[in-house]
Amino acid sequence: MPAWLKDAIFYEIYPQSFQDTNADGIGDIPGIIHRLDYIRELGCNALWLNPCFASPFLDAGYDVADYYTVAPRYGTNEDLKNLFAEAHKRGMHVLLDLVPGHTAAEHPWFRESCKAEKNPYTDRYVWTDEVWRIPEGMNTIRGFSERDGACVVNFFSHQPALNYGFLNPAESWQQSMDAPGPQATLAEMKNVMAFWLSMGCDGFRVDMAGSLVKNDPEQEGTIALWRQVFAWLEKAFPEAAMVSEWGEPDRSLRAGFHMDFLLHFGPSHYNDLFRCDNAFFAGNGDASAFVKAYEATRAKAEQGLICIPSGNHDMQRLTTHLPEDGVRIAFAFLLSMPGAPFLYYGDEIGMRYLWDLPSKEGGYSRTGARTPMQWGRTANAGFSSAAPEKLYLPIDPAGDRPTVEAQMTDPDSLYQEVRHLIEVRRANPALGNLGRLRFVYAPEKACPLVYLREAEGERVLVILNPSETAGTFPWTEGLGERIYGQGGAASVENGTVTVPAKSASFYRV
Ligand code: TEU
Ligand code: CA
Numbered sequence: 427m428p429a430w431l432k433d434a435i436f437y438e439i440y441p442q443s444f445q446d447t448n449a450d451g452i453g454d455i456p457g458i459i460h461r462l463d464y465i466r467e468l469g470c471n472a473l474w475l476n477p478c479f480a481s482p483f484l485d486a487g488y489d490v491a492d493y494y495t496v497a498p499r500y501g502t503n504e505d506l507k508n509l510f511a512e513a514h515k516r517g518m519h520v521l522l523d524l525v526p527g528h529t530a531a532e533h534p535w536f537r538e539s540c541k542a543e544k545n546p547y548t549d550r551y552v553w554t555d556e557v558w559r560i561p562e563g564m565n566t567i568r569g570f571s572e573r574d575g576a577c578v579v580n581f582f583s584h585q586p587a588l589n590y591g592f593l594n595p596a597e598s599w600q601q602s603m604d605a606p607g608p609q610a611t612l613a614e615m616k617n618v619m620a621f622w623l624s625m626g627c628d629g630f631r632v633d634m635a636g637s638l639v640k641n642d643p644e645q646e647g648t649i650a651l652w653r654q655v656f657a658w659l660e661k662a663f664p665e666a667a668m669v670s671e672w673g674e675p676d677r678s679l680r681a682g683f684h685m686d687f688l689l690h691f692g693p694s695h696y697n698d699l700f701r702c703d704n705a706f707f708a709g710n711g712d713a714s715a716f717v718k719a720y721e722a723t724r725a726k727a728e729q730g731l732i733c734i735p736s737g738n739h740d741m742q743r744l745t746t747h748l749p750e751d752g753v754r755i756a757f758a759f760l761l762s763m764p765g766a767p768f769l770y771y772g773d774e775i776g777m778r779y780l781w782d783l784p785s786k787e788g789g790y791s792r793t794g795a796r797t798p799m800q801w802g803r804t805a806n807a808g809f810s811s812a813a814p815e816k817l818y819l820p821i822d823p824a825g826d827r828p829t830v831e832a833q834m835t836d837p838d839s840l841y842q843e844v845r846h847l848i849e850v851r852r853a854n855p856a857l858g859n860l861g862r863l864r865f866v867y868a869p870e871k872a873c874p875l876v877y878l879r880e881a882e883g884e885r886v887l888v889i890l891n892p893s894e895t896a897g898t899f900p901w902t903e904g905l906g907e908r909i910y911g912q913g914g915a916a917s918v919e920n921g922t923v924t925v926p927a928k929s930a931s932f933y934r935v
Contacts, residue, residue, distance in 0.1 A: 446810035469848030489530035510626030549607025593647035629667035656682030679730035802831030906934035
């Protein structure tokens with residue numbers, strides 16, 4: 427694992443909505459450079475940028491039309507190179523988003539692949555051998571090409587699946603992983619990675635990383651494929667960091683990834699905590715299923731970081747299902763768990779999910795979590811000087827919408843709470859990315875949630891009680907210094923700790 431991940435705290439930027447510098451209403455790379463100091467001051471020292479490559483933007487850039495060129499609306503390759511350099515100057519690292527599973531339908535490879543005559547791209551995508559043959563359990567598009575066949579798609583219908591082969595080819599059109607077509611696809615994806623890494627990029631967040639090999643229910647083929655990639659990467663770019671969008675760390679970390687996310691899909695029960703009708707951090711939900719799933723996955727994954735994001739561009743905002751105090755306790759959790767924290771832009775000021783927005787670039791219900799960053803009081807909240815109707819998405823119209831400017835000067839703001847939590851994390855090795863974790867108390871449908879963090883001979887007990895009522899848990903040791911607190915302090919008597927309602931505390935023990 428690259429050494430820099432030991433204390434990496436990531437900030438996810440949706441480039442189109444962060445900072446516009448040329449008044450076209452769309453965020454851009456010079457805008458990200460302009461805001462690097464803001465991110466550093468918050469305490470984050472690493473970035474993940476959503477895809478910023480040439481694209482028809484039918485899925486916000488997750489439909490890549492050219493892996494080697496920055497989308498003109500964001501700037502140039504030179505701008506991106508500049509971002510890497512400016513980030514490095516500040517001790518920061520930058521991950522790009524790699525989308526290896528599919529391309530845009532307008533990618534030149536796909537155009538070639540659609541032709542009836544054989545050419546170097548015939549086997550770049552997964553095709554059946556006749557248009558009438560529709561493979562079971564896979565989505566296809568058909569009847570649009572001269573080539574006779576149905577083409578498998580990975581996500582939306584305009585995202586044809588790149589061909590990495592089948593685990594156990596069962597039909598003549600299914601190629602094995604080591605056939606020339608799949609091997610050429612993989613070699614090209616390595617070229618893409620090497621291209622950006624050589625330019626100064628520090629690694630990738632890998633989109634749908636578990637989706638590459640087909641007919642692979644246990645993902646053993648995809649795991650083997652990634653292990654090959656990592657064998658190469660560790661030699662060629664040993665400092666490159668890789669985080670998978672997989673959602674099953676026991677598989678992804680075995681595949682060689684340094685980090686994986688717990689997400690709104692997969693077996694993690696992530697949503698139980700933050701995004702459901704009775705979310706745990708809202709006060710009367712359940713954290714025990716999450717804890718059980720976490721312990722099970724951790725036991726199977728011997729190495730690597732399990733990362734719990736505050737949100738991302740695919741889900742509602744952290745504020746959607748949680749009250750303000752619940753959001754703060756959720757941040758106390760996010761910034762005291764092991765793994766590298768990932769903050770979604772704007773979550774640090776409590777930006778809101780905007781309901782009922784018309785879909786933008788394939789966002790659909792995800793659109794409301796992708797609105798422009800709210801910097802301050804100036805026009806368009808400081809995001810852009812374009813006319814409001816030209817903005818990528820509208821700014822939150824609420825009169826009391828949170829802004830960076832207001833929260834930076836308010837000592838009681840969420841921004842200050844998050845910044846302070848990052849400081850506390852950095853000051854205490856036990857709370858760091860690699861520190862050990864043991865759950866002490868995680869009752870079913872009850873509070874508090876209690877766990878012990880430990881590293882370098884230091885131990886910190888984390889006690890989180892989002893409930894409206896006080897709670898207790900058994901603890902036979904004493905409590906030392908309270909190094910972080912929200913709400914009232916806990917008290918210990920006769921082997922029982924009493925925790926006030928709506929509180930979060932970190933104690934040295
Ligand atoms: O997402 C994959 C995915 O399965 C989901 O996150 C999905 O977008 C969500 O569940 C819908 O609510 C990744 C990207 O994060 C997403 O933005 C892309 O649209 C998708 O891959 C295709 O590339
Ligand atoms: Ca712009």
